[in-house]
Amino acid sequence: MKDYSFEQYRELFEKHLLDFLPDIDHKSITLYESMKYSVSAGGKRIRPVLLLAACDFCGGDIEEALPYACAIEYIHTYSLIHDDLPCMDNDDLRRGIPTNHKVYGEAVATLAGDGLQAAAFEAMNRDMLLYLDDAEALKRRVCASYEIIKGSGCRGIVAGQIADMEAADKNCSREMLDYIHITKTAALIVAAVRAGAQLGGADSDTLEDLTVYAENLGLAFQICDDILDIVGSEEELGKKTGADAENKKATYPALFGLEESKARLEELTDMAIDALKDYYDNAELFVHLAKVLETRGN
Ligand code: GRG
Numbered sequence: 001m002k003d004y005s006f007e008q009y010r011e012l013f014e015k016h017l018l019d020f021l022p023d024i025d026h027k028s029i030t031l032y033e034s035m036k037y038s039v040s041a042g043g044k045r046i047r048p049v050l051l052l053a054a055c056d057f058c059g060g061d062i063e064e065a066l067p068y069a070c071a072i073e074y075i076h077t078y079s080l081i082h083d084d085l086p087c088m089d090n091d092d093l094r095r096g097i098p099t100n101h102k103v104y105g106e107a108v109a110t111l112a113g114d115g116l117q118a119a120a121f122e123a124m125n126r127d128m129l130l131y132l133d134d135a136e137a138l139k140r141r142v143c144a145s146y147e148i149i150k151g152s153g154c155r156g157i158v159a160g161q162i163a164d165m166e167a168a169d170k171n172c173s174r175e176m177l178d179y180i181h182i183t184k185t186a187a188l189i190v191a192a193v194r195a196g197a198q199l200g201g202a203d204s205d206t207l208e209d210l211t212v213y214a215e216n217l218g219l220a221f222q223i224c225d226d227i228l229d230i231v232g233s234e235e236e237l238g239k240k241t242g243a244d245a246e247n248k249k250a251t252y253p254a255l256f257g258l259e260e261s262k263a264r265l266e267e268l269t270d271m272a273i274d275a276l277k278d279y280y281d282n283a284e285l286f287v288h289l290a291k292v293l294e295t296r297g298n
Pocket of ligand 1: 045095157160
């Protein structure tokens with residue numbers, strides 16, 4: 001077990017960030033440049049780090065998990081590119097730089113998102129092809145890729161995106177808001193943790209505990225994001241603030257106010273940490289990450 005810090009997993013990940021973007025001949029260079037532009041723009045890299053850390057935590061080889069870590073970051077980045085498009089949230093700034101469509105135009109940005117999603121599937125499938133003769137290793141990889149694809153699809157971020165759009169400027173129930181948060185945000189965080197755990201060969205109890213951790217972390221993450229949209233700054237976040245209110249988005253602070261949102265953030269953080277209490281110091285990174293997140297929103 002490497003038992004790295006967040007920064008060490010992140011550093012390893014960054015070295016391989018572009019490894020799984022397909023070789024593209026010069027005729028498609030604009031597409032490649034635009035994919036690379038958004039992937040290389042930074043971001044916290046929470047999903048790939050969680051994937052690598054969960055793999056490590058469960059006894060797996062993190063080098064072998066890199067195609068899946070890249071895949072989940074490619075999918076996350078594609079979702080940000082598409083979310084920023086004029087037909088969606090129409091944002092100009094992301095990760096501290098102009099959004100993809102501001103630089104490359106809407107059509108190329110749409111294709112860059114499509115290309116990144118396909119690159120994610122390609123990275124995972126190419127890796128699986130190497131293990132056709134090793135049933136156990138192949139099974140872990142198929143399970144990991146299933147988690148990632150499920151989180152990125154119609155039971156994950158795509159469902160969340162449409163629910164988020166449809167709830168704007170309407171009365172939204174707590175149940176609907178939870179559904180939006182679970183699909184739009186928690187699904188890919190749960191996918192990262194579960195995919196890493198599957199790659200590491202987790203037993204069913206550990207997989208369940210990590211899932212409870214990730215579900216609570218995912219919800220906390222979105223509430224924190226919504227709080228920061230009100231109290232954070234553009235420089236700190238690398239994106240425009242106040243956008244939720246402007247777009248009349250259904251958010252936790254909009255429905256319940258800032259104080260109740262902070263209390264819910266604390267409650268979810270405690271539940272996330274509590275899910276891993278039996279693992280003591282071995283779960284330090286996961287506990288630390290939950291606490292850092294909570295502090296950002298408070
Ligand atoms: C377009 C299919 C599709 C989905 C879009 C990602 C998304 C769904 C919408 C973006 C808006 C938003 C607030 C989504 C919730 C998830 C979230 C908090 C994304 C931002 O993730 P970070 O903070 O971003 O990890 P970085 O840039 O650090 O990677």
